[in-house]
Amino acid sequence: MPVKLFIPQETVDSWLSAERVNLEGEMLQFPGGRLVLRLVPGCHFSRVQAGSDASFNLLGRVKAKAAIAALGAEVYMNSVILGETAYEVEVGFVAKPVGNPIPDASVVAAVASL
Secondary structure (H helix, E strand, O other), rough: OOOEEEHHHHHHHHHHHHHEEEEEEEEEOOOOHHHHHEEEEEEEEEEHHHHHOOOOOOOOOOEEEHHHHOOOOEEOOOOEEEEEEEEEEEEEEEEEEEEEOOHHHHHHHHHHHO
């Protein structure tokens, strides 16, 4: 299974501001064009603010916003409400390599080097 990474919104913003990457639509391209990632909006579930995670088991996980909506949850800024449970989330992107297969370690190393 290809590697999937979570990249926080603020990280993408800082890379773009520093002109370390190019962004066209949902495609994030690294210098030299060796690595292109498809970005899908998502959230990292970092903390339970109210209620219990026992039913949903989302704490510490990353979900695309479409998957969160499919659960019947509402995303508002840095929060997700699902039933009686409120989560604090980090907003960002689920990133998947596009094009030629690249070893997972190479993808992680390329992202970490920025």
